[in-house]
Amino acid sequence: MVTIFLPPENHQPLEPESTFRFHCHPGLACFNQCCQQPTIILKPYDILRLRRRLGITSTAFLARYTVRIMEEAAHLPLRLLALRAGDPGGCPFVDAATGCTVYDDRPAACRLFPVIQGSSWHGDQAREVYFLKKLDFCQGFANGPTWTLGQWRIDQDLAEYEELNQEWVDILLQQTARLSATGSAPGVQPFELAVYDLDAFRRFVLETAFAAKYALPPSLAELLGQDDTALLRLGYAYARLVLGLADTPALQAALENLAALAPGS
Numbered sequence: 001m002v003t004i005f006l007p008p009e010n011h012q013p014l015e016p017e018s019t020f021r022f023h024c025h026p027g028l029a030c031f032n033q034c035c036q037q038p039t040i041i042l043k044p045y046d047i048l049r050l051r052r053r054l055g056i057t058s059t060a061f062l063a064r065y066t067v068r069i070m071e072e073a074a075h076l077p078l079r080l081l082a083l084r085a086g087d088p089g090g091c092p093f094v095d096a097a098t099g100c101t102v103y104d105d106r107p108a109a110c111r112l113f114p115v116i117q118g119s120s121w122h123g124d125q126a127r128e129v130y131f132l133k134k135l136d137f138c139q140g141f142a143n144g145p146t147w148t149l150g151q152w153r154i155d156q157d158l159a160e161y162e163e164l165n166q167e168w169v170d171i172l173l174q175q176t177a178r179l180s181a182t183g184s185a186p187g188v189q190p191f192e193l194a195v196y197d198l199d200a201f202r203r204f205v206l207e208t209a210f211a212a213k214y215a216l217p218p219s220l221a222e223l224l225g226q227d228d229t230a231l232l233r234l235g236y237a238y239a240r241l242v243l244g245l246a247d248t249p250a251l252q253a254a255l256e257n258l259a260a261l262a263p264g265s
């Protein structure tokens with residue numbers, strides 16, 4: 001079975017009916033401590049939200065706030081949140097007094113914490129596995145409401161993040177499954193462009209031969225020029241094509257689905 005992001009320790013999975021008590025708030029002695037040395041893999045929708053929040057391009061965001069590493073099994077690049085050097089170090093978005101300065105746009109991993117998520121591939125679909133991570137210094141488990149996993153995900157407003165990041169998880173898992181059989185990895189750079197660097201991908205879609213090759217109608221070009229979420233959906237379809245996980249008709253079908261969302265369609 002192919003898996004990604006499972007914790008190294010022998011953690012017990014958090015079952016849907018399992019409960020945990022948790023309350024994180026300013027005033028705890030540990031407040032902000034978990035933001036000092038976090039290991040956060042930024043997913044495509046995390047990057048989209050953060051760079052929009054900061055008002056900078058995806059290219060600038062990737063250069064300033066991320067570190068590129070390779071996910072070995074999938075042979076695809078990941079983007080880790082780059083930590084601030086010096087004293088105080090830690091997440092570049094943590095403020096000692098007020099906490100997270102990008103709270104409404106914080107990454108999915110920060111929303112889900114103290115739950116962490118791994119994924120496995122089962123022939124034709126991904127299955128998510130969840131674990132509780134109890135950091136030694138974390139006082140959030142000492143009191144507070146009782147949560148099921150489902151209640152926690154709703155409370156942390158994860159639905160949009162999960163929906164828009166799932167395709168990325170599926171691609172990593174499918175690529176891992178395929179590479180374990182074939183050992184080849186085409187399309188790494190176009191994948192990176194299409195899922196992480198959306199501003200550069202937008203230029204590729206609208207300002208190169210791509211637009212003519214796929215006969216983009218003006219209304220769809222307008223949508224892709226303005227709507228980051230629509231562009232990310234196209235990015236996933238294009239990533240699948242360049243990695244050899246889907247064919248050209250699949251990309252054309254994705255374009256038709258997006259064209260139906262365009263103004264005036």
Ligand code: SF4
Pocket residue numbers: 034035038091092093094095099100101102103106107110
């Ligand atoms: S993004 Fe916010 S919640 Fe996440 S590590 Fe940074 S400061 Fe903490």
Ligand code: SF4
Pocket residue numbers: 023024025028030031032033034035113114135137138139140141
């Ligand atoms: S309670 Fe846990 S999650 Fe909240 S600030 Fe403290 S260490 Fe971080």
